Amino acid sequence: MRTMGWLLVLVCATSLPGWTQEAASSDAATAVRTLEHEWVEAQSHNDNRALDLIFDNALVYIEYGRLVSKGDYLLRIRSAKPQLQQIVMEPMTVRTFGSTAIVIGSYRETTVKDGKPLPKRWRFVDTWVFVQGHWMLVAAGAAPLLK
Amino acid sequence: MRTLVLVALLACAGTSSGYAPGESDSDVGAKILAMEHVWGHAYVSKDPKALERILDDAFVNVDSDGILQTKAEVLAEVRVSTVLQFLTESMVVHLHGNTAIVTGIFLIKGMEHGKPYAQRERFVDTWLCKDGQWVSIVGLVTRIGQ
Numbered sequence: 001m002r003t004m005g006w007l008l009v010l011v012c013a014t015s016l017p018g019w020t021q022e023a024a025s026s027d028a029a030t031a032v033r034t035l036e037h038e039w040v041e042a043q044s045h046n047d048n049r050a051l052d053l054i055f056d057n058a059l060v061y062i063e064y065g066r067l068v069s070k071g072d073y074l075l076r077i078r079s080a081k082p083q084l085q086q087i088v089m090e091p092m093t094v095r096t097f098g099s100t101a102i103v104i105g106s107y108r109e110t111t112v113k114d115g116k117p118l119p120k121r122w123r124f125v126d127t128w129v130f131v132q133g134h135w136m137l138v139a140a141g142a143a144p145l146l147k
Numbered sequence: 148m149r150t151l152v153l154v155a156l157l158a159c160a161g162t163s164s165g166y167a168p169g170e171s172d173s174d175v176g177a178k179i180l181a182m183e184h185v186w187g188h189a190y191v192s193k194d195p196k197a198l199e200r201i202l203d204d205a206f207v208n209v210d211s212d213g214i215l216q217t218k219a220e221v222l223a224e225v226r227v228s229t230v231l232q233f234l235t236e237s238m239v240v241h242l243h244g245n246t247a248i249v250t251g252i253f254l255i256k257g258m259e260h261g262k263p264y265a266q267r268e269r270f271v272d273t274w275l276c277k278d279g280q281w282v283s284i285v286g287l288v289t290r291i292g293q
Contacts, residue, residue: 062250097284
């Protein structure tokens with residue numbers, strides 16, 4: 001998952017089928033897309049201060065079938081030890097609904113276990129809400145791509 | 148029929164906040180939880196009509212295999228559902244103005260190719276008060292213990 005990112009490679013985004021280009025090109029979509037990259041960047045440096053500004057206090061995060069709060073998430077980042085891990089972000093699509101934005105995308109994660117690389121691919125969904133002049137992450141989750 | 152009536156009663160008031168006059172957070176939360184139950188019931192009844200009204204046309208779901216499903220694909224799945232029982236637990240609604248996040252767990256039991264199955268999965272759904280009506284715009288499901 002993105003919670004342990006160490007070495008990061010970002011890939012430029014393209015659209016998924018069924019999602020309009022005009023939504024993707026809006027200012028809101030651009031802002032949210034930038035925040036998605038800031039999230040990955042902050043996490044790669046265990047920068048909890050930056051993450052604290054991106055995450056809403058009521059953030060709910062789902063990973064491996066578990067429900068994780070903002071506090072739990074930040075605690076784990078704070079205590080995370082650097083690992084040899086690579087996360088490659090794949091195309092993501094942003095759809096805006098006024099003050100709400102949905103991001104859907106995927107990423108490839110490679111961890112190393114017993115000296116061997118373990119590749120895995122995930123699909124993620126993030127929900128952002130515009131609050132007091134800022135886009136805040138209020139919900140996120142990822143499911144492993146098994147097929 | 149009862150399901151359709153229920154959905155008709157779940158309209159938000161069309162305010163920018165998604166609240167009707169005098170409506171509390173718990174009232175809104177109860178409305179949305181009721182729609183989550185309608186959603187699950189659709190799989191048991193194999194009747195997508197009620198579900199069609201509570202999913203936004205742009206709705207997208209990510210299933211527990213990470214596969215993207217459009218609204219049309221979800222409705223098609225409901226029509227051929229093998230689910231016999233759909234139970235929910237630990238559902239919580241987090242309100243953010245006209246947006247609501249629901250987290251919870253569902254347990255489904257069914258029969259496929261003559262064999263019974265059971266799955267327990269955690270989900271997160273995003274709801275939006277759009278044109279006076281609460282609709283779900285995205286969902287994600289992950290297997291517990293995966």
